[in-house]
């Protein structure tokens with residue numbers, strides 16, 4: 001195990017943040033899998049799993065069964081871990097400017113396409129190597145300003161050479177679910193099966209430039225722009241939502257870390273054999289995922305259980321008006337698995353009340369929560 005600490009100067013004098021990366025196996029070996037957790041620093045389940053994954057990988061390395069290369073960043077956002085305001089950790093948005101830490105990652109497609117002029121041939125593997133170098137160079141030429149963009153830059157630099165990227169998050173209250181691109185669904189279906197996902201949501205572009213897409217999307221874009229040369233999907237990435245914010249215990253962390261280890265056996269990163277369980281969900285379009293919203297303010301209660309399959313028209317939640325006691329029902333407008341909802345029970349008008357993984361696309365524009 002190799003330990004690396006990347007220092008990020010803070011916003012004021014005397015402040016330094018450190019991002020810890022733990023690497024396993026030969027850095028030139030493939031597949032290379034990059035795993036990070038806690039980019040949203042108030043999402044502990046992924047950090048618990050990543051921390052336990054580190055111990056399992058250290059043992060695998062000592063046992064000599066590591067064939068590929070793995071990097072784990074068990075707490076990817078030390079900046080936000082320090083954003084404790086009156087006792088509450090604010091881990092999703094930068095308190096400096098309100099930006100979501102999982103948005104605004106650069107699209108390196110243009111820069112890489114320019115650098116690849118005349119550099120590609122007929123060998124997909126050689127082309128993949130050239131694309132990987134071009135993307136890394138394009139990122140290196142961008143000089144980030146300020147701690148949050150320096151963090152974005154550093155995390156991307158670590159993931160940019162990876163074959164497979166797992167970004168571990170969680171929701172308010174949720175079933176295990178996973179976001180990826182349609183072309184990567186097949187690669188991640190075994191992970192979804194091993195982790196017991198109840199929803200697997202796919203979109204080519206989900207909007208807002210999240211971390212996972214910034215690493216994989218240029219490959220698809222470059223393949224489309226340069227059709228005369230075979231360019232494989234050299235990096236596939238996903239965001240795994242490890243249930244809800246309070247679903248944190250060592251048993252679950254161990255279970256999730258073991259699922260990721262089993263997935264790495266499947267990928268050939270680790271020696272061994274693994275029996276893949278049946279996938280417990282359908283692959284559905286992110287454009288078909290309903291984001292229920294509160295039409296009025298009030299006290300929020302749920303009729304539908306998390307994880308239930310709800311039919312279109314079925315009441316999912318009720319909002320009780322605090323002044324009149326009137327009850328407003330909120331019904332599903334699509335049929336599917338009710339896979340996530342917020343952890344709070346006070347709704348403002350317009351509040352997002354939960355998500356249903358519908359099979360039929362009906363949304364466009366930005367598809368992720370702010």
Ligand SMILES: [Zn+2]
Pocket residue numbers: 040043102169170
């Ligand atoms: Zn998150």
